[in-house]
């Protein structure tokens with residue numbers, strides 16, 4: 001076998017991928033923040049496993065000096081004692097990435113560090129812009145030279161340009177945010193300030209935390225818990241927050257009415273860690289609720305309820321609580337699948353699903369099993385998992401999905417394939433059931449989605465085709481890499 005035949009940079013599954021996590025920290029006592037950012041990124045690893053990076057500066061030091069390190073791979077693969085020890089500064093940002101726009105290369109890893117006449121900016125971004133191509137062209141025709149193919153560089157350029165006209169960097173961030181359209185949660189370290197911005201729809205989460213005399217702005221509250229930091233509050237959709245030695249300043253110029261906001265419901269169903277809270281709602285509780293609704297709307301006689309790890313587990317528990325069918329564990333997951341995992345060849349006896357998941361025969365043999373998963377994308381994984389349960393002796397396998405069927409693409413950062421590749425496109429639930437060889441199949445109803453999040457306003461475009469803002473006319477994903 002040739003070497004380049006066997007090394008794959010793909011994850012060994014065909015499911016959905018979360019796209020990025022951001023983490024910023026400013027320590028007013030002047031302590032180095034790089035190691036805390038490292039642990040924060042480690043807690044956000046589920047949001048992106050392709051690349052990661054940290055950039056820090058000293059707020060008392062020279063304005064143009066930023067220490068940064070980034071690379072391809074998991075946080076604990078990229079960072080070592082040695083390279084972390086070289087990152088000195090009490091203000092910094094970090095990033096974990098999965099690419100939905102822009103290729104998976106080291107140049108596209110974040111944070112981006114930009115030197116310009118007013119000093120240095122380090123920026124980390126989560127989300128996809130829908131007008132990045134137009135903005136990139138405008139900049140290119142006025143002389144900008146891009147070093148990456150990611151949206152984040154377009155944002156960084158706009159901030160730098162606006163900064164030439166504004167009195168402060170936070171005003172420049174606000175001006176830039178008013179030009180960009182789509183999903184973004186940003187953290188920016190300017191030489192003396194930490195700035196966080198969340199798009200007006202609030203697609204992606206962003207929270208503020210505090211530990212001793214240091215402030216944190218990050219994607220999820222689970223990263224605050226890891227650092228033993230207290231949760232201060234969510235950054236509101238449309239809000240720009242600026243953290244300086246004087247405290248937190250807020251600008252709400254871009255904020256919309258609550259009913260116009262559009263949080264990505266998939267953060268609750270799948271992306272976020274269950275121990276996180278987003279806009280006051282526990283991710284764990286919303287998954288439990290999804291399971292309860294499935295038990296009410298799609299009941300079945302069975303002996304055991306199991307979840308496909310990890311995100312199916314809480315929904316399975318909810319189903320069991322509501323139905324009084326015992327909850328159990330059917331799958332043992334091998335979580336040590338890194339970026340350079342050697343993907344099995346098509347012809348190989350090993351399947352990517354089996355390498356990740358094993359079935360506990362003792363738990364399922366002779367039983368009628370309800371299997372809860374968070375989504376079905378192409379259907380290939382579900383079909384294999386149902387098969388594995390049956391091979392292990394399950395008498396019946398009833399599949400329940402804690403989201404509605406995917407029918408439309410996402411333009412805001414979730415890696416949903418073309419419509420034609422979605423199993424639910426142009427098929428009835430019964431047809432899908434037959435393909436995945438389940439004994440019955442039930443999806444969460446679209447009408448239930450708001451109830452999962454206490455009535456908060458959400459985006460459900462990938463289920464309904466109705467998006468909170470007009471989608472681009474063409475597929476914008478990876479445009480600059482084609």
Ligand code: SF4
Pocket residue numbers: 203263264265266267409410411412413414459460461462463
């Ligand atoms: S289209 Fe779907 S995946 Fe994309 S932001 Fe909306 S709810 Fe999330």
